[in-house]
Amino acid sequence: MSERNVASWNTIFSCLGQSGRDREALELFDEMRKQGFQPDEVTVVSLLPVCARLGAVDAGQQIESYAESSRLLNDFISVGNAVIDFYCKSGDMEASMRKFREMPRKNVVSFNTMITGMAFNGKDRQGVKLFEEMATEGVIPNDVTFVGVLTCCSHTGMVDRARELFASMSMDHQIEPKLEHYGCMVDLLGRSGCVREAFDLIRKMPMTPNAALWGSVLSACRTHGDKELAELTVKELINLEPWNSGNYVLLSNLYAEAGRWNEVEKVRVQMRGRCVHKVAGYSAVG
Template sequence: MIHKVTTDAHMNLIRRYSSACLDPLPSTLSSAYTASILSLLKRCKTIRSLEQVHPHIIHKGCEQDPFLITQFLSLCIALSSDLSYPTAVFERAIQPNIYLWNTLLKGYCRHSSLVNSFSLFNRMKKSTNASPDKYTFPPLINKCANVLALREGRILHGSIVRCGIETDVYVGSSLVDFYGKCKEIECSRKMFDIMPVRNEVSWTAMLVGYLNVGEALEAKNLFDKMTNRNLASWNAMISGFVRFSDLRSARELFNEMPVKNAISYTTMINGYAKAGAMVSARMLFEQSDEKDIVSWSALISGYAQNGQPSEAIQMFYRMQCRSVKSDEFTMVSLMSACSQLGCLELAKIIDSYMHQSSFDLKRVQVAAALIDMNAKCGNMDRASTLFEQMPTHDVISYCSMIQGLSIHGSGPQAVALFERMLKEGLVPDTTAFTVILTACSHAGLIKEGCHYFDSMVNEFSLEPSPDQYACLIDLLGRSGKLKDAYDILKSMPVKPHAGAWGALLGACKLHCDLELGEEVACRLIELEPLNAGNYVLLSDIYAAANKWLDVSLLRLKIREKGLKKIPGCSWI
């Protein structure tokens, strides 16, 4: 059943003016009034202005004019996602024709659910004066494609065959796109092959379908066969290469493009950013003539993700100077950059800006980024307030708070918050376990950390990552179980990184285990031959054992290699 989105306010407005409606006008006068009202409609830019024109339509007896009402519905749907008004207007039509039905159905497919869209479609099929045509099905098929509703899409395909319009270029293209998005690539290709006429949309839909199932070679072969390529097909192929990390092919294709737009540049900027090539990303950004919010956001996000927070903030400032309005994605990247800097003053400015602007602070990603920024910048009270104000919590927001507590030395509180998350029924992922294991490691909570590692493997069936193994080794090392830690290190199913070896070497220093310390240091120096800190740790172990000759020889080796220990620093 179609949902009743018609509001009392709109129905009362229509009834009030209908009750005062004059008798129908002669056809010559009606045509003149229709033309004048169409002229008024062209000037309408808001729903409010449409509501002001609507009484004129009713008073002039044009409420049943199908052409005029179709134009009116199209404007309603274009100006607002609220379907109450266009539905109320449609319900007043005594005998809505196929154009009215298709217009409202297009609005439902764009702004409502699949269930409501199908309900309206079923109503149309039961009507006596309208039968589905080639303009009815593409919006419905696209709706099914967007929500991956394979079963419903196949039902529509059956209706299309019965109507005899399967080979229409627009209907066929929508079916090719639908099957491609649902990863039914054989059905998509079969549909593509039976089309007697194909346009750029058909070819691009098939190309995107191949890319969606990972068949980049088939996509490229199809692309090479295209005689008429539009911007969408070029951008789709470049996006496919970027997705498969083939930046060389993407750049070659990008250079061949006869015309480029903001999407072309942004796709390449994203690709370079993900590969860590921020110099190339910045060069392309500067070359682009169309710098929209998406391209600015891609560059700012790239800097933040690649550990260049100062550059991210500089680009945001430059964007603001150009009067480009920021969106939530840009602000999340900016908050990430601020978190990396740990600058409390900047965090307060961004927090204030977020609350004064029209951003939806209840969105999970935005709220989690705000919490993470305040926590990492030292404002735990503010982070806690934001966390408790959230209507619902998820694993991401919990991780932000737990990590903040861990950074500021509140290990027991971090553990308590993790337990609260479990009691709420949330299932921790591998990131959540990395966060809590790190918190236990930093706070020396050996029993709790070992418990969570066992829980991760045995209760939640997660494969430990090298970082999580490093946390376990650090915990065992701190508790003096050096042999157990070393055995785990040697038996890891994945290759241990330097952090794991470094944790064990630090434990050897803590417990003055010279023999194991020498062995671990040799492995660590093989992995990081230019890290002076490893030599210094081994030197400290020698010093604790009063082996001063070894200390002297090791320090001599450090000088010969020209190594310098990087001094530690703190924001406190």
């Protein structure tokens, strides 16, 4: 390219980042600076995630310092969001919160970044508290916000609060829960021993559940010793994935453990009738 400008560099950074060539992107950033080009807000927003993925904290902090001295950090919310996201993904929640508090303006992405970061860095109760702050600052939550705060509730066993938040999505915010929100609730209820409630919640979903949701309930059934519900859950898995031999083996083993050998034989007949073959490595009693 005979003539380059900042937009040209930004396009290359974006392409490299999207294709997983993060180290090349950082090396090219050094070349950009050597050639006298000044990064803009798009450059900063493109490269801070690259630094986070590489664990290149020093490089990220240098980019942040440039953003601060050039007033990009003050002038663009997107830059502030990229900075707090960088620190969250680097595991430095203290720095992330400090930068969040220093932001002159915040939007829903700012709060979502912090709440999600807290959920993945063991600061779950702080994440729930930060959600409460959104209302005082006049920031309206969206579906991503609720995934983050429900995850925080799940990690800390805040069952009642999660129920309130889940109900408030449609009642107060006109947000219809998606599969991710149901997943958070099912995980929380299962962890907390409310296995039947988790099972019923999936059955009432307006969309088709996936195997991961039923698998979460099955895991909770095993943890809490609910064999009856485990049987019903495995049957739901078979209805969802009639081709998956592993589900039939799970059901067969449940029956075998209970000494229900007639049921074990019925499962085998069902497998033969559907031309489902047991995969090597799965264990079926008998």
